[in-house]
Amino acid sequence: MIPDSELILNADGSIYHLNLLPGDLATTIIFVGDPDRVGDVSRYFDRIDVKKGKREFITHTGLLRGKRISVISTGIGTDNIDIVFNEIDALANIDFATRTLKTELVSLDIIRIGTSGSIQGDIKMGTILASAYGIGFDALMQYYVKPYSSEEEKIKKEVQKHFHTLTFAPYVGSASKRLLTQIAGDLPTGITMTAPGFYGPQGRSVRSINVYPDLIQRASSLRLEGRQITNLEMETAGIYALANMFGHHALSVNAILASRVNDAFAENPKEIIDHAIRYVLDRL
16 A cells, blocks of 8 residues: 555545546646646647646646547656656556555556757757657656666667766656657657756856856767757656656657757747647647
């Protein structure tokens, strides 16, 4: 039995942070960072049956062409991904009445629709890009035991060799091959770098001195058997690593709003994000 301190439930039986009951969650889930973006997704649903929220975690669950879908705002960063991912897995796979693991486990489909900046000069702003792999430059997976595929191990070793001055060890997670085919079959794909912050950890210097001032240049120059790091954001690697660990399917779809190598930002970010949302929903 899972103790109260490990699986915290609210007075109404809902899970602590997300404020959801098991029946509130669909098995196909869209992650967005911004709570305001939840409505930007659910407005395309044919019907919304659940609207719940707590803190930055807003959830809408409804039907689209007869398919039940949830959209959840995670907030920014892999620390929030840790909370959301553990709680959606518990909602799917823990019997709250007995606080025990269900005998038949559910594998969820999780699609992140997020914003990102490219670190390759040939990736234009407005591009919708799918992440084949995520490389985590944050600390999340220092706390979990994750199985690694041979390809992930190879990428991890090359990254550690290329970023040899780092004082921490990056981790690697991979996209669901099924979701890559189903949703991103005609999208460009790449390797996404996940940072634990927006400024220094992404190589920005507004009024600071950075420990790794050449982070973007070094990341953009890495080649992994014909692959390259294409973009930079704050959630993908954590989503992939936890999905791999729990046995869920995950895909990150990135709306490229900035070019870090060209020092530019898109003039029409809302239109680009809406295009990414409609693209994903059309393929679910």
